[in-house]
């Protein structure tokens with residue numbers, strides 16, 4: 001500040017007393033506390049995100065292929081509350097999720113165990129009886145491979161009963177809620193392998209939440225007692241679920 005004042009020919013130049021030049025003791029310590037960093041990492045690894053079920057569509061009767069009427073999603077067709085293991089790219093599990101998806105092409109067994117621990121803490125009740133996942137065009141084997149290992153670790157059957165029925169554009173490119181939901185109209189169908197007991201529905205990443213919502217409604221319409229969504233990462237901590 002004094003330098004600037006001088007350069008601008010200020011007649012009344014004083015030291016501020018607040019900066020490092022005026023007082024070297026104000027320097028931040030350069031010591032790095034590994035213990036503290038470890039604790040921060042452990043804290044993040046247990047910071048599970050709640051996935052709250054959506055209760056209404058962006059617009060009334062907006063679907064052409066699906067027989068979803070009206071504006072509200074009736075309670076008997078809604079998903080139950082779910083969990084996301086991390087925030088996309090965070091220093092807990094988030095970086096491992098990004099690496100699995102884009103570098104290794106496989107989600108590690110550490111992530112399987114982390115999800116088992118998360119489910120133990122979460123205690124969905126009644127407990128799911130089978131596990132399924134959202135299919136993806138871009139990385140067709142990625143989520144099914146993970147889901148199979150998770151189901152195995154939980155001692156539950158993996159039932160791949162969700163099929164891509166109509167090709168849809170990537171959800172990422174959709175501008176708003178209306179387009180995100182509309183884009184999924186007719187996108188998936190439930191096959192005969194379907195079971196009626198409570199199910200755990202896996203996806204790698206939750207963004208707007210419409211994919212999990214549409215598939216949950218389809219499963220519940222087919223007769224599934226409860227659908228618990230589980231994602232490896234959530235894109236934003238402030239995803240709004242109305």
Ligand SMILES: [Zn+2]
Nearest residue numbers: 016017019022
């Ligand atoms: Zn100063």
